[in-house]
Amino acid sequence: MKIAILGAGVSGLALARTLGERGFPLADLTLFEADGVVGGLCRSKSVDGFTYDVSGGHILFSKDRAVMQWMKDCAGGDEAFVQRERHTKIRFGNRFVHYPFENGLGDLPEQPKFECLQGYVQAWHLRDKYATQAPGDFKGWIRWRFGDGIARHFMDPYNEKIWKRPLEEISSAWVAGRVPDAPIDDVLKAAIGVRTEGYTHQSIFFYPRRGGFQAITDGIASSLRERIRLSTPATDLVRARDGGWRVNGEPFDRVVSTLPLNALPEVVREMPADVAEAMRGLAYNSIATLLVALDRPAHPDLSWIYLPHHEQGPVNRVTYMSNYSPELAPAGKTSFLCEVTFPGGAPAPGPELEREAIAGIEGAGLLRREEILFVDRSVCRYAYIVYDHQLFARRGVALEWCATNGVVPLGRFGRYDYFNSDQCVIAARGVAEELLDRARVG
Numbered sequence: 001m002k003i004a005i006l007g008a009g010v011s012g013l014a015l016a017r018t019l020g021e022r023g024f025p026l027a028d029l030t031l032f033e034a035d036g037v038v039g040g041l042c043r044s045k046s047v048d049g050f051t052y053d054v055s056g057g058h059i060l061f062s063k064d065r066a067v068m069q070w071m072k073d074c075a076g077g078d079e080a081f082v083q084r085e086r087h088t089k090i091r092f093g094n095r096f097v098h099y100p101f102e103n104g105l106g107d108l109p110e111q112p113k114f115e116c117l118q119g120y121v122q123a124w125h126l127r128d129k130y131a132t133q134a135p136g137d138f139k140g141w142i143r144w145r146f147g148d149g150i151a152r153h154f155m156d157p158y159n160e161k162i163w164k165r166p167l168e169e170i171s172s173a174w175v176a177g178r179v180p181d182a183p184i185d186d187v188l189k190a191a192i193g194v195r196t197e198g199y200t201h202q203s204i205f206f207y208p209r210r211g212g213f214q215a216i217t218d219g220i221a222s223s224l225r226e227r228i229r230l231s232t233p234a235t236d237l238v239r240a241r242d243g244g245w246r247v248n249g250e251p252f253d254r255v256v257s258t259l260p261l262n263a264l265p266e267v268v269r270e271m272p273a274d275v276a277e278a279m280r281g282l283a284y285n286s287i288a289t290l291l292v293a294l295d296r297p298a299h300p301d302l303s304w305i306y307l308p309h310h311e312q313g314p315v316n317r318v319t320y321m322s323n324y325s326p327e328l329a330p331a332g333k334t335s336f337l338c339e340v341t342f343p344g345g346a347p348a349p350g351p352e353l354e355r356e357a358i359a360g361i362e363g364a365g366l367l368r369r370e371e372i373l374f375v376d377r378s379v380c381r382y383a384y385i386v387y388d389h390q391l392f393a394r395r396g397v398a399l400e401w402c403a404t405n406g407v408v409p410l411g412r413f414g415r416y417d418y419f420n421s422d423q424c425v426i427a428a429r430g431v432a433e434e435l436l437d438r439a440r441v442g
C-alpha cells in the first residue's frame with residue numbers, strides 16, 4: 001500500500017514515524033512538504049544567536065505522558081530538554097495580575113476589583129439559583145460565566161484582540177474544557193488576598209534546550225529524511241478509478257492530508273462546488289510574531305504575559321522567550337516574543353506593526369527602548385481556528401467529503417480541531433493504527 005502524506009508539520013511527521021516504528025515499509029511512504037523545511041507551525045528561527053518560535057511561543061506539555069516522552073525521545077531524550085515552571089501573569093495598568101484572572105482579583109485596584117467580584121458573584125448566583133443555560137454566543141457566554149466586571153476589564157478586550165471580530169459572531173462551543181472553571185470559594189479567597197492557584201494544567205512544561213521548539217519536529221523527521229520531499233507542494237490531486245489518488249501525477253493507494261481544509265479545493269480536481277464552498281468558508285486567524293532581541297542580562301522569572309487592553313497596543317501576548325532555555329539568546333542577552341493576530345485572508349500588518357507593538361509594550365512597562373538590539377518578524381497564515389457559528393456545519397461537510405473520497409484528514413487545520421502538538425501526535429497514532437489495519441487486510 002503506497003501512502004502519500006501531505007504536509008510535514010508535526011502531524012504528518014508523527015504519522016510517518018509511527019508507521020515506520022510499527023513495521024510499515026518506509027519506502028512506501030512519501031511526504032510532500034511545500035516549505036523548504038519541516039515543522040509547519042512548530043518551526044523556529046535563529047537570527048544572530050537569538051532563536052524564537054515563528055508562530056508564537058510553544059511549550060511541550062501533555063496529559064498523555066507516553067506521547068510527551070515519545071516526542072522528547074525523538075528529539076534526544078530528557079537531557080535535550082529543560083523543565084520549567086509556568087509563571088504567567090496578566091498586565092493590568094502597571095500591575096501584574098495572577099493568571100487566571102478570576103483567581104487574581106486581589107491584585108486589582110479597588111474599583112475594578114469590586115466590579116469584577118460583584119459581577120462574578122451575580123453570575124454565579126444566577127446559574128446556581130435558576131440553572132440558566134450557557135448562551136450559544138461567546139459574548140453572552142462570558143457574561144453568563146464571569147459576569148459584567150470581568151467581561152469589561154479582561155475577557156472582552158482580550159478576546160477582541162485575539163479574535164479580531166465581534167464576540168457575538170463566535171460560538172461558545174469552543175470554550176468547553178478550555179476555559180478553567182474556578183470554584184467560587186477560590187475566587188472569593190483570591191479577592192481578599194488569599195492566593196488560590198486556579199488553573200494548574202501546564203504548571204510544569206518542557207522545552208528543547210537547543211534549536212527552539214522545532215528541535216522536536218527535526219527530531220521526529222530525522223529518521224525520515226529520504227521520504228520527505230521539501231519545497232514540493234501537492235498541487236494536483238486526482239481520484240483514480242481504482243479508488244486511490246494521483247498526487248502531482250504519482251499514484252497512491254491512500255492520501256493523508258494535513259493541509260488546511262481551506263486549501264483542499266485549490267488542489268483537488270473536480271470537487272463539488274458546495275463542498276469547496278464549505279471548505280473555503282472555514283474561518284481562521286493568522287499571526288505575526290516579533291522577536292525583540294534585548295541587551296538585558298536577565299528577565300524576571302516569567303513565562304509569558306497577557307496584554308488584554310487596547311491601550312497596550314496590538315500585542316496580545318509577550319513570551320519571555322529566552323527564559324525557556326538559556327540557549328535561545330547569546331550570553332548576557334535576553335528576548336521577548338510578541339504575538340499579534342490578524343484575520344485570515346487579510347493582508348499582514350505593514351511596518352507600522354513593529355512601531356505600535358514596541359510602543360504598546362513600552363507603555364505597559366515591559367521594556368525600555370534603549371534595550372532593543374533588533375526586531376525580527378515572521379508571519380504564519382493559518383494560526384487560530386475561529387469557531388464562528390458556521391464552523392460545525394462547514395467542517396461536517398468537509399470531513400464527510402474526505403470520508404467518502406478516501407482522503408484521511410489529520411492535524412490542527414487538517415481537521416479543524418483546536419489541537420496542540422501533542423494532540424496532533426495522539427491523532428497521528430490513531431490514523432497510523434487504521435492504516436496498518438488496512439494494510440494488513442489489503
Ligand SMILES: Cc1cc2nc3c(=O)[nH]c(=O)nc-3n(C[C@H](O)[C@H](O)[C@H](O)COP(=O)(O)OP(=O)(O)OC[C@H]3O[C@@H](n4cnc5c(N)ncnc54)[C@H](O)[C@@H]3O)c2cc1C
Nearest residue numbers: 007009010011034040041056058059233234411412420421
Ligand atoms: C500561537 C500558537 C501557539 C501555540 N502554542 C503551542 C504550545 O505551546 N504547545 C503545543 O504543543 N502546540 C502549540 N500550538 C499548536 C501547534 O503549533 C499545532 O498544533 C501544530 O504545530 C500543528 O501541526 P500540523 O502538522 O497539524 O499542522 P502544520 O504545522 O500547519 O503543518 C501543515 C504542513 O503542511 C504544509 N503544506 C501546506 N500546504 C501544502 C501543500 N499544498 N503541499 C504540501 N505541504 C503543504 C505546511 O507547510 C506545513 O508544514 C500553538 C499554535 C499557535 C498558532
